[in-house]
Amino acid sequence: MHAKRFSKMARPSSSWWMALLVVAAVAQLGASDLRTDYYNSTCPNVESIVLGVVxxxxxxxxxxxxxxxRLFFHDCFVDGCDGSVLITSTAGNTAERDAPDNLSLAFEGFETVRSAKAAVEAACPDQVSCTDVLAIATRDAIALSGGPFFPVELGRLDGMRSSASNVAGKLPQPNNTLSELVAIFKSNGLNMSDMVALSAAHSVGLAHCSKFSDRLYRYNPPSQPTDPTLNEKYAAFLKGKCPDGGPDMMVLMDQATPALFDNQYYRNLQDGGGLLASDELLYTDNRTRPTVDSLAASTPDFYKAFADAIVKLGRVGVKSGGKGNIRKQCDRGRHSMGAGIRILVVMLAVAAAGSGVVAQLRRDYYASVCPDVETIVRDAVTKKVQETSVAVGATVRLFFHDCFVEGCDASVIVVSSGNNTAEKDHPNNLSLAGDGFDTVIKARAAVDAVPQCTNQVSCADILVMATRDVIALAGGPSYAVELGRLDGLSSTASSVDGKLPPPSFNLDQLTSLFAANNLSQTDMIALSAAHTVGFAHCGTFASRIQPSAVDPTMDAGYASQLQAACPAGVDPNIALELDPVTPRAFDNQYFVNLQKGMGLFTSDQVLYSDDRSRPTVDAWAANSSDFELAFVAAMTNLGRVGVKTDPSQGNIRRDCAMLI
Structure with missing residues (x-):
């Protein structure tokens, strides 16, 4: 298995390779212009450029x-392999990516293609389509995770339209019958064997609990609530991950080898371990079981079947001639960049440049001393979030409160001592939830439990990673974090005064406070969306819901709900969810709420009531992808505030809560 890993560039046997080249050479209707050497003269290094980014x-x-x-599959199954799934919606058009069946497509897929396309454009402007970049990136992601390496046919043009209305009925659903699945694949020129092979894409990735919860609790109620084709132990495990009525968390599709693209998927099916109903039926239906058994038994046979099938998939609905073009920016169709996107691109470029001590931060900072640190932290954070969703908002808020006081140095985690009152005991920090601190402490313990990593990773960097991970686990963007911070050498409550934004601030006050931390107004609006998760105490917004003087910028119905939950005389420490619509999802609903007068704090609602910030709120309420890009850029900028990298300014604490 490991001998086929891409990193070793092992080639299949010559007969297998030649057979695949023969398949690749057979032109299908609409794909006759595709060639593996299509860019030899115009961008000869395109594949190595994309590989580096992936x-x-x-x-x-x-x-x-x-x-x-998954992005490649969803693209090809709707209007063909033309990159139309990459296009963002506009005021006059809801694009494919915002169709209900595509809303769960993860940010990382789009970001991989965006970054790869940008790298290609830098070397070969206006030569390579976004569609071909996606095809190459898909092959590389598969090969780099242990799957087969195969030649990619190239020469596709990008589609010239993208409409959400085209998606319905074209993508396989988790509850499809075998006949329904076969029909969908057949409509794309793919046979039953192709379908079984391509289903192994579920060897990697994650799925939301909602995609399979009916198999656990509502299969055939009341006598048989759980799907009998599920392995009993696996069903019990899934119920632990996804309690009925609980948050829509994400679960690894392959628990055995989640980071490997391999034929373990088929062995899982044999054992009743298919996550989705549409997975397991490949084994329970006699028409496909022999193929499952065959591919489970032979890795080379699986490699060949999958490579053959994905080459065929890459030919579906290919655009050529006047039916397509080459987009310079993958998410913008035929249109040039609008002013807002140009600003965002400039902002991202500034964020990527770095200067001074910030330039010492690197994504690979721990590569030699603790190479698996991000995986270790992510696993610890995942366990914590599974224990309680409160950890999401609590961890994000902890990061904000840390960076805004003495910089991102974990000084907010330090406990008070006999002769010092620390930051965390300042009145403005007393509402920080214990689950945020516990998330960092448990992640640090997990890191230190690895001998190579003991006392090698700062608490400040663990907080940065944990914050990224809780955001991603809650459905928000996952992004690369810069590392290399040292922990601060002091923590005093007096240093907090005037450094944190109170809920009563107006736009000018907010802008000024963020500017003091080298954050723009755009950063401020993006970061405010952290209020899409977490809780707030009644006392922090009580003045807005006084029966005799309700804030006129607040929706009347929402004000009534808040008055009922926080009546006069109630304990001011009673907590309510900041986002009443999607309280456990990190999304752009925050901005939609502001449009409806449902911002909980004055400092939230002012972003919509003030004409200077309203256009940004409207833009991000309408486009989750643009919001995610802006949020990632702003979080990167926030993570650079007051960074300590000189040993005279910081160290690596043995205990995050102690200044030793």
Whole structure:
């Protein structure tokens, strides 16, 4: 198995390779212009350029694998392989990516293609389509995770339209019958064997609990609530991960080898371990069981079947001639960049430049001393979030409160001593939830439990990683984090005064406070969306809901709900969810709430009531992808505030809560 890993560039047997080249050479209707050497004269290094980006993205997060592969599938199954799934919606058009069946496509897939396309454009402007970049990136993600390496046919043009209305009925659903699945694949020129082979893409990636919860609790109620084709132990495990009525968390599709693209998927099916109903039926239906058994028994046979099938998939609905073009920016169709996107691109470029001590931060900072640190932290954070969703908002808020006082140095985690009152005991920090501190402490313990990593990773960097991970686990973007901070050498409550934004601030006050931390107004609006998760105490917004003087910018119905939950005289420490619509999802609902007068704090609602910030709120309420890009850029900028890298300014604490 491991001998076929892409990193070793092992080639299949010559007969297998030649057979695949023969398949690749057989032109299908609409794909006759595709060639493996299509860019030899115009961009000869395109594949190595894309490979370099995919490697970087995979090192940043394992989610790159499944999200990129799934993006390719969802693109090809709707209007063909033309990159139309990459296009963002506009005021006059809801694009494919915002169709209900595509809303769960992970940010990492889009970001992989965006970054790869940008790298290609830098070397070969206006030569390579986004569609071909996606095809190459998909192959690389598969090969780099242990799957087969195969030649990619190239020469596709990008589609010239993208409409959400085209998606319905074209993508396989988790509850499809075998006949329904076969019909969908057949409509794309793919046979039953292709379908079984391509289903192994579920060897990597994650799925939301909602995609399979009916198999656990509502299969055939009341006598048989759980699907009998599920392995009993696996069903019990899934129920622990996804309690009925609980948050829509994500579960690894392959628990055995989640980071490997292999034929373990088929062995899972044999054992009743298919996550989705549409997975397991490949084994329970006699028409496909022999193929499952065959591919489970032979890795080479699986490699060949999958490579053959994905080459065929890459020919579906290919655009050529006047039916397509080459987009310079993958998410913008035929249109040039609007002013807002140009601003965002500039902002991202500034964020990437770095200067001074910030330039010492690197994504690979711990590569030699603790190479698996991000995986270790992510696993610890995942366990904590599974224990309680409160950890999401609590950890994010902890990071904000840390960076805004003495910089991102974990000084907020330090406990008070006999002669010192620390930051965490300042009145403005007393509401920080214990689950945020516990998330960092448990992640640090997990890191230190690895002998190579003991006392090598700062608490400040663990907080940065944990914050990224809780955001991603709650459905928000996952992004590369810069590392190399030292922990601060002091923590005093007096240093907090005037450094944190109170809920009563107006736009000018907010802008000024963020500017003091080298954050723009755009950063401020993006970061405010952290209020899409977490809780707030009644006392922090009581003045807005006084029966005799309700804040006129607040929706009347929402004000009534708040008055009922926080009546006069109630304990001011009673907590309510900041986002009443999607309280456990990290999304752009925050901005939609502001449009409806449902911002909980004055400092939230002012972002919509003030004409200077309203256009940004409207833009991000309408486009989750643009919001995620802006949020990632702003979080990167926030993570650079007051960074300590000189040993005279910081150290690596043995105990995050103690200044030793």
């Amino acid at each position: 490697k970087d993205k995979m090192q940043a997060t394992i989610r790159t694998i499944g999200s990129t592969v």
